Amino acid sequence: MIDTHCHIDYPQYQEDFDTFIARQKAGGVSKIIVPGVSAESIQTIKAVCQKYPDYLLAGIGLHPTEVKEDWQEQMQQIANELPKNYIALGETGLDYHEDITFKEEQKTVFKQHLKWALQYDLPVIVHSRDAVEDTLSCIREVDTNHTLQGVFHCFSGSYEVAKQITDMGWFLGIGGVITFKNCKLAEGLAKGIPLDFIVLETDAPYMAPVPNRGKLNESIWMCYVVEKLAEVYACSPEHIIAQTDLNAKKLFRLGN
Ligand SMILES: [Zn+2]
Ligand SMILES: [Zn+2]
Numbered sequence: 001m002i003d004t005h006c007h008i009d010y011p012q013y014q015e016d017f018d019t020f021i022a023r024q025k026a027g028g029v030s031k032i033i034v035p036g037v038s039a040e041s042i043q044t045i046k047a048v049c050q051k052y053p054d055y056l057l058a059g060i061g062l063h064p065t066e067v068k069e070d071w072q073e074q075m076q077q078i079a080n081e082l083p084k085n086y087i088a089l090g091e092t093g094l095d096y097h098e099d100i101t102f103k104e105e106q107k108t109v110f111k112q113h114l115k116w117a118l119q120y121d122l123p124v125i126v127h128s129r130d131a132v133e134d135t136l137s138c139i140r141e142v143d144t145n146h147t148l149q150g151v152f153h154c155f156s157g158s159y160e161v162a163k164q165i166t167d168m169g170w171f172l173g174i175g176g177v178i179t180f181k182n183c184k185l186a187e188g189l190a191k192g193i194p195l196d197f198i199v200l201e202t203d204a205p206y207m208a209p210v211p212n213r214g215k216l217n218e219s220i221w222m223c224y225v226v227e228k229l230a231e232v233y234a235c236s237p238e239h240i241i242a243q244t245d246l247n248a249k250k251l252f253r254l255g256n
Contacts, residue, residue: 001226001241002248003032003219005091005125005153005173005201008056009044012205012216020218021052027220030245031254032056035091035125035153037063039077057252059088059125061113064095064106071105075112083120087252089113090125091153094138097129107138114142117150123251124150125173132161139168149251154203159188166197171251173201176209176217178228190232195240199248200225 003024013020024032034045036059049056060081062074092113094106117124128135139148152165153173162172172193178185189198202208204217209224223237229244230237248254 001029001200001219001222002245002254003029003202003204003222004151004199004248004252005035005175006032006204006219007037007206008032008034008204009041009048010205017048017051021055024219025055027218027223028241029219029222031248032219033059033087033125033252035059035088036061036078036086037091038066039074042077042081057087057254058085059090060086061090061092061125062109063091064093064110064127064129065099067102067106067109071102071109075109079116082116083122086122087254088123088125089117089120090150091127092124093127093129094131094135095127095129096131096134107134110135110138111142114139114148117148118143123253124148126150126152127154128152132157136164151199151251153201154207156183156185157188158184159191159193162188162193166193169197171197171199171247173203174198174229175201175203175222175225176207176213179209179224180213181210186228186232189229195229195233195235195243196247198229198244199251200244 034056045058049058092110151171151173155172156177200222202217202219208215208217209221226237226240229240
């Protein structure tokens, strides 16, 4: 299993870091992608990823909820870092859920990430919350030749939205949400979203799947997401793991 979205640089994981990693490796997690969220996170992510090169892989980006007064300085620091040793731009995107004070700046920042992704030929990790229309129009505006690739991480949208994303050749990051009661995601996928466009993720420390909902999330718990996907696609958990691994390797251009 490849965890395509895990904030393992967060303080919650630092105390027993090596034990944590050993547990993920023993539980069948072959790689973990650590997305950037701010300029400040650059150094902490570097520090954790250096401990386990080829196992922990870093992204770099400015999360939409981190777009505040100092966004220009943060973007400058990110620009200075690019493109060395990063496997993806992100997370980046639009989040209108709680605060839309910096709505326009969020769009500017997101589009700049998309331009960098084109310039440096990197995939994009997209965070989109209550903003899917604007997110898609930013992508269409920048990626006029349809060369970008990316993932809508922590996807929980409808079949119609999933279809728009996968029709562009982009991926859906599926995590704990699919196991939540009252969640319609499984039904949406079952309507006809091919497994070829799905990657696994935790979004740890958040989004722990049932039966561990509310706990500090771990990549090994993606097994519960795999179980649910096996039901949706009427296949074995092994097949889900093999196909989502292949998808993640394709998207993030990972070796074996
Ligand atoms: Zn996110
Ligand atoms: Zn995240």
